[in-house]
Amino acid sequence: MTDSDNEAPIPPRLAQIGLTSDHWLPWLVHARLHPQTELARVAKDLRSQYYVRGLEGENDETLVECAPELLRDARKGHALRPVVGDWVSVVKLTGQSIAFIETVFPRRSQFVRRRAGQALREQTIAANLDLVLVMTAVDGDFNPRRLERYLTLAYEAQVEPVVVLSKVDLLGEGVEALLELCRPVTGSARIICTNHQDLATLLPIRDLIAPGRSVACLGSSGVGKSTLINLLLGTTRQHVAQVRKDGKGRHTTTTRDLLVAPGGGVIIDTPGMRELGLWEAETGVREAFADVANVASSCRFLDCKHRLEPGCAVQSALKIGALAPQRVASFLKLEQELAEHEEVNRGGRKNRESSGGRRR
Ligand SMILES: Nc1nc2c(ncn2[C@@H]2O[C@H](COP(=O)(O)OP(=O)(O)O)[C@@H](O)[C@H]2O)c(=O)[nH]1
Ligand SMILES: [Mg+2]
Ligand SMILES: [Zn+2]
Numbered sequence: 001m002t003d004s005d006n007e008a009p010i011p012p013r014l015a016q017i018g019l020t021s022d023h024w025l026p027w028l029v030h031a032r033l034h035p036q037t038e039l040a041r042v043a044k045d046l047r048s049q050y051y052v053r054g055l056e057g058e059n060d061e062t063l064v065e066c067a068p069e070l071l072r073d074a075r076k077g078h079a080l081r082p083v084v085g086d087w088v089s090v091v092k093l094t095g096q097s098i099a100f101i102e103t104v105f106p107r108r109s110q111f112v113r114r115r116a117g118q119a120l121r122e123q124t125i126a127a128n129l130d131l132v133l134v135m136t137a138v139d140g141d142f143n144p145r146r147l148e149r150y151l152t153l154a155y156e157a158q159v160e161p162v163v164v165l166s167k168v169d170l171l172g173e174g175v176e177a178l179l180e181l182c183r184p185v186t187g188s189a190r191i192i193c194t195n196h197q198d199l200a201t202l203l204p205i206r207d208l209i210a211p212g213r214s215v216a217c218l219g220s221s222g223v224g225k226s227t228l229i230n231l232l233l234g235t236t237r238q239h240v241a242q243v244r245k246d247g248k249g250r251h252t253t254t255t256r257d258l259l260v261a262p263g264g265g266v267i268i269d270t271p272g273m274r275e276l277g278l279w280e281a282e283t284g285v286r287e288a289f290a291d292v293a294n295v296a297s298s299c300r301f302l303d304c305k306h307r308l309e310p311g312c313a314v315q316s317a318l319k320i321g322a323l324a325p326q327r328v329a330s331f332l333k334l335e336q337e338l339a340e341h342e343e344v345n346r347g348g349r350k351n352r353e354s355s356g357g358r359r360r
Contacts, residue, residue: 017041017053017258018128018214018266022108023087030089030103037089037102040064041266042082043258050082050101052090053258064090067100080104084256084268085127085214111157111216114277120344122279126216126256126268129157131208134189135164135219135228138171138178144185148288148330149276150218151189156284162190162208166224169195184324187290196227206232211264221272229269233259238269278337285334292331295323306332 010024018041027039040052043061051061066082073079082088082104092099107127115121134150136142147163154161163186168175175193182191194201209215209232217225226238238257257269278284286293292314296304300311306328307315317323 013056014039014041014054015211016264017260018212019054019087020212023105023128026105027087027089030105034089034091037091040088040090040101041258042084042086042088042101044255045082045084046255052088052101053260055090055099062099064099064101067091067102070102070104080107083110083124083127084258085129085216085266087128109157109159111153111159111218112279113153113273113275114279114341116273116275116277125218125270125273128214129159129216129268130213131160131162131215132157133164133205133208133215133217133219133228134161135166135217135223135225137167137220137223138165138175138193139167141220141223142178144181144326145330146220146276147182147185148334149278151186152278152281152284152288152334153276154284155287156278156281160189162192162205164205164219164228165191165193166228167195168193168201169197184291184327187288194224194228196224196231199231202228202231206261206263209261209263209265209267213265214268215265216268216270218270219272220274223272226269229259229267232261232267234262278334278341280341281334281338285331285338289327289331289334292323292327 008028010019010021014024023039031037031039038055040054040062042050043053044051049063049065052064053061055062070079071081074081080086082101086107087105088101089103089105090099091102109129110127111125111129111132112122113125115123132150132154134147134154136147151161163182165175165178165182171178179191192204194205205228217229219225226240229238230236230240238259254271256271258266259269260266295313295317296306298313299306299309301309304312304314306312314323314328318325318328
């Protein structure tokens with residue numbers, strides 16, 4: 001790469017949708033080799049087709065397809081299958097009415113869970129994020145154990161989590177007590193309380209979104225993700241559930257959507273996830289459970305399972321009340337889940353290997 005390439009500035013229309021030098025510099029190299037291609041960002045994944053943003057001369061989303069070669073390589077595990085948030089190169093072939101995604105650029109981060117109902121497959125929810133808003137409503141939705149899972153997956157993705165407690169208008173005076181309940185679980189993550197009727201409560205979130213930044217909003221359906229995003233965008237672009245007679249919202253957002261904030265930067269709306277299985281999240285668990293992991297580092301045995309081993313610092317901390325039993329129980333449960341997952345994965349690989357080549 002020459003100096004002049006390094007100096008080529010990021011076009012404003014791409015900075016608006018979150019482009020940083022992480023992807024701009026690889027793109028400049030790519031563009032030199034493939035001059036007929038354009039850089040774009042995946043805004044919506046319809047499985048067989050995609051909407052992308054950022055193409056020259058387009059203010060909004062453009063419908064494109066995935067090149068068959070890319071799909072084939074992705075199936076074999078040689079390439080990434082595009083997901084929302086990905087930076088991709090798009091090519092328009094002469095005589096074709098639709099453009100094709102032909103390359104997915106390496107991701108700087110990705111939020112991955114185990115695919116619902118299947119132990120052996122992963123699912124990437126969104127790519128190239130700087131921050132995730134883990135949203136939970138203070139009414140019936142509040143569940144510290146689910147919060148722990150979200151935080152674990154965020155830390156594993158190396159994406160900073162911010163916890164959003166929504167609908168605080170429903171709780172009145174009880175917010176402080178809920179925060180007390182929350183803090184041991186959220187650790188060093190910031191907590192922001194919101195109420196959709198008080199716009200001032202949304203300002204701290206608005207300040208987290210800026211040009212070059214990509215923020216995803218995660219949480220169960222009905223917690224108010226689309227409502228928040230509409231208010232931040234100043235539009236009614238995202239469909240919001242009608243309140244049911246029992247006061248709960250209904251699931252309405254069905255796709256992950258990347259939207260552009262008025263001041264630049266993007267926010268990704270997601271449908272609620274009913275299952276939040278961990279996928280290779282050893283690091284994430286240790287960060288989300290820093291309180292337990294710190295104590296565990298003093299156990300006598302390196303491979304202590306923190307159950308009946310002599311010299312177990314976790315059990316000692318439990319006895320004197322220095323760790324909360326719920327936290328330790330969650331930690332052990334998630335560690336166990338990861339160990340089982342690892343076991344199944346290894347078994348799966350072995351079966352595939354041993355049957356390989358023997359079939360006629
Ligand atoms: N009381 C109250 N209701 C809210 C708040 N935010 C959203 N809602 C309501 O919760 C329901 C679900 O909202 P929606 O944005 O569709 O949730 P999503 O499924 O997470 O996208 C709607 O009826 C909203 O009006 C809030 O701060 N307070
Ligand atoms: Mg929604
Ligand atoms: Zn131990």
